[in-house]
Amino acid sequence: MKARDRYTDEIVEIISFCGTTQRNEDLDRVSYIDSEGQEHPNEKLNYYWDFEPIDSNRNEIDWEQRRFEIAKDIYSRNYGNGEVTAKACAKIAVERANILIVELKKGGNNAND
Structure with missing residues (x-):
């Protein structure tokens, strides 16, 4: 699923995430592929706080x-x-x-x- 990094505005492809809606440095992890195709496995980020989901049903034209x-x-x-x-x-x-x-x-x- 695509998401926007709230701090850099970069559009990334989320591979997986774990954690809760509250910040928890012990649990929070996000794996994603950045806009340059580089994989970032198990970054200490919180999906809910650090990323904004992009609605893939918005009919945006590529x-x-x-x-x-x-x-x-x-x-x-x-x-x-x-x-x-x-x-x-x-x-x-x-x-x-x-x-x-x-x-x-x-x-x-x-x-x-």
Whole structure:
């Protein structure tokens, strides 16, 4: 589960935790993976006091994943038609995906732009 470190604002992936809702230095332990992929096993932290859970059901969009999916779709539809090289097609796909992402982030009706 994802959580935000209350002191650093870093988003981490909680692996496990033990302890109570009250601070107890003998019991409190949190194992997590930080934003750089480093594992931190059994840190002397209290999950309830030191981390804020991030609601995974908030429907937040992963724009990098979306960019990949859009570029992949554009690339697969256009490469192989013999008009451009694979490298040129990839560049065009990423450029078009970026343009679409910018418009999607604006939200609403942008028909007049």
